[in-house]
Amino acid sequence: MSESIQGLWGLVGVVGFSAQEQVEGASGLGQMMVDWLSLGSIYALLAMGFVIIFKSTQVLNFAHGALAALGAFMVAYLANVAEIPGQWMGDAPNWLKWVSSAILAMVAAALIGLILERIFIRPMLGEGLFAVAIVTLGLDIAIRTITNDFIGTNPRPLGIPTGGSSLDLGWAVVPWNVVISVLVTLATVGLIALFFRSRTGVAMQATAFDQEAARAQGIQVGRIFSLAWAMGAAMAAVAGIFVSVSPRRSIGVDPSTAFFAFLAFPAVVLGGLDSVVGAVVGGYVIGLAQAAVTEFVSNNPTFAFLGSGFGGVVPYLVMLLVLLIRPYGLFGTEEIRRV
Numbered sequence: 001m002s003e004s005i006q007g008l009w010g011l012v013g014v015v016g017f018s019a020q021e022q023v024e025g026a027s028g029l030g031q032m033m034v035d036w037l038s039l040g041s042i043y044a045l046l047a048m049g050f051v052i053i054f055k056s057t058q059v060l061n062f063a064h065g066a067l068a069a070l071g072a073f074m075v076a077y078l079a080n081v082a083e084i085p086g087q088w089m090g091d092a093p094n095w096l097k098w099v100s101s102a103i104l105a106m107v108a109a110a111l112i113g114l115i116l117e118r119i120f121i122r123p124m125l126g127e128g129l130f131a132v133a134i135v136t137l138g139l140d141i142a143i144r145t146i147t148n149d150f151i152g153t154n155p156r157p158l159g160i161p162t163g164g165s166s167l168d169l170g171w172a173v174v175p176w177n178v179v180i181s182v183l184v185t186l187a188t189v190g191l192i193a194l195f196f197r198s199r200t201g202v203a204m205q206a207t208a209f210d211q212e213a214a215r216a217q218g219i220q221v222g223r224i225f226s227l228a229w230a231m232g233a234a235m236a237a238v239a240g241i242f243v244s245v246s247p248r249r250s251i252g253v254d255p256s257t258a259f260f261a262f263l264a265f266p267a268v269v270l271g272g273l274d275s276v277v278g279a280v281v282g283g284y285v286i287g288l289a290q291a292a293v294t295e296f297v298s299n300n301p302t303f304a305f306l307g308s309g310f311g312g313v314v315p316y317l318v319m320l321l322v323l324l325i326r327p328y329g330l331f332g333t334e335e336i337r338r339v
Contacts, residue, residue, distance in 0.1 A: 030172030035291035038246050041181040044283030046264035049235035051279045055208045056228035062136040064236050065261025066143035071237020072244045072253035074105035076156040095161035106234045113233025114226050148255045157252035160245045181242040266319035272332020286315045
């Protein structure tokens with residue numbers, strides 16, 4: 001437990017971004033914009049995975065970060081070690097081989113999500129939310145321990161094709177990794193919007209609204225649960241990739257990667273636990289607040305007493321403020337109870 005606390009505290013310091021770790025060529029407002037886009041995209045991807053599972057199953061998945069780290073590790077292993085499916089693709093471009101490995105890792109993560117839901121979550125149907133949350137905490141510890149054993153003591157680089165190349169806009173230098181993460185986030189939002197217009201998507205929304213009524217209409221609730229966990233796990237893997245190659249954490253996947261999902265939790269609460277749109281808005285709002293405070297407060301000698309890692313605390317301060325004003329988040333569904 002002490003190692004977990006140290007790892008989370010160390011990650012808060014890393015995400016806080018000290019002044020000595022400035023991205024070369026960017027400063028001031030430009031640097032803040034780069035940090036905002038990077039953090040906001042990662043938080044939005046993580047938050048959407050959280051929300052899809054909670055919206056469909058009413059389960060708060062605390063194993064989301066562990067699944068993100070596992071997905072990133074599978075990309076590192078498939079692309080750089082096993083070269084699967086790259087070794088069978090002949091003279092195909094390297095970027096295509098890497099993308100194929102990433103897609104394969106996402107599929108593997110989705111299958112793992114299916115298995116976890118069927119073995120550990122399905123039997124808990126009807127139990128209290130607290131009991132199910134404790135089960136997901138146990139899954140987090142188990143998955144994280146196994147993944148860390150495979151990672152070892154040294155970070156595993158993902159070997160992303162863009163490397164350290166950047167797009168120079170004059171007022172800021174934007175790493176291509178950040179550009180791709182923003183595009184992937186927008187594409188994911190679009191795909192989810194299309195999915196919820198499909199027959200299966202409507203069935204998932206019906207299940208989220210009332211499981212008994214959905215079952216009475218012939219909807220196979222168990223399959224909806226499995227699909228939600230598969231989608232959430234696949235999105236966790238995508239988020240894990242961008243966490244590992246973000247400008248501030250370009251070292252690759254390491255044991256601290258799993259803790260990043262806990263830093264995205266304020267975005268989930270801010271947007272609303274059952275709102276995909278809220279997850280995206282919350283992700284970018286939290287990213288903006290953290291980037292702005294980091295750039296103009298944490299890196300300002302006047303506020304040195306707050307510490308260089310104060311930016312990592314800001315998301316939780318914003319979360320607490322929102323909870324005081326709107327307990328169900330900006331876009332969450334307000335629940336009315338009789339007393």
